[in-house]
Amino acid sequence: SYELIQPSSVSVSPGQTAQITCSGDILTKKFARWFQQRPGQAPVLVMFRGSERPSGIPDRFSGSSSGTTVTLTISGAQVEDEADYYCYSASDNAGVFGGGTKLTVL
Amino acid sequence: QVRLVESGGGLVKPGGSLRLSCAASGFSFSDYYMIWIRQAPGKGLEWLSYINYSGDNTKYAESVKGRFTISRDNAKESLYLQMNSLRAEDTGIYFCGRGADSWGQGTLVTVSS
Numbered sequence: 001s002y003e004l005i006q007p008s009s010v011s012v013s014p015g016q017t018a019q020i021t022c023s024g025d026i027l028t029k030k031f032a033r034w035f036q037q038r039p040g041q042a043p044v045l046v047m048f049r050g051s052e053r054p055s056g057i058p059d060r061f062s063g064s065s066s067g068t069t070v071t072l073t074i075s076g077a078q079v080e081d082e083a084d085y086y087c088y089s090a091s092d093n094a095g096v097f098g099g100g101t102k103l104t105v106l
Numbered sequence: 107q108v109r110l111v112e113s114g115g116g117l118v119k120p121g122g123s124l125r126l127s128c129a130a131s132g133f134s135f136s137d138y139y140m141i142w143i144r145q146a147p148g149k150g151l152e153w154l155s156y157i158n159y160s161g162d163n164t165k166y167a168e169s170v171k172g173r174f175t176i177s178r179d180n181a182k183e184s185l186y187l188q189m190n191s192l193r194a195e196d197t198g199i200y201f202c203g204r205g206a207d208s209w210g211q212g213t214l215v216t217v218s219s
Contacts, residue, residue: 097153
């Protein structure tokens, strides 16, 4: 089985750039997705195919990839971006989530 | 727009069974593979199971293999998860997903004596 590793927490001040990383061998072969989850809510897709934003996701969200690591960048983070973020990938129809990163914007 | 509504959660004793349902609308259900994930209280997301468009190809996480069964009824635009031999560690919110891009609001499963 595959494993995706994320930092447990990231903290930035409003207006700063937040970067959340996700590492795993599967990421050299498969794209990653990123989900945002606010407390008590369902996950929301914020990035797919590594760097593509679904409609409705602000352009301050971007994604990049290098080797076994993908990065979700929030440029000019806002208070409303405070949430848990999960990376996700799949191979042979089996999915795997990273452990999640709590983003604090304070 | 995409709408996924889970139901069937509840309180069940260890060793018991539950059948979760997910009613889909707003998209062509039979065109998409579907997924179940869950979230234990205070924990992260866990991928559980996959089913392809026609329902003849499925995949399970090791943690539920042999106990859970995913199925779908394209005519009813519904996804199911039959959960048997439930354990305390199966407690959590269960979400159904259209592919891996949209999720329902989840249904709570509590396994406790």
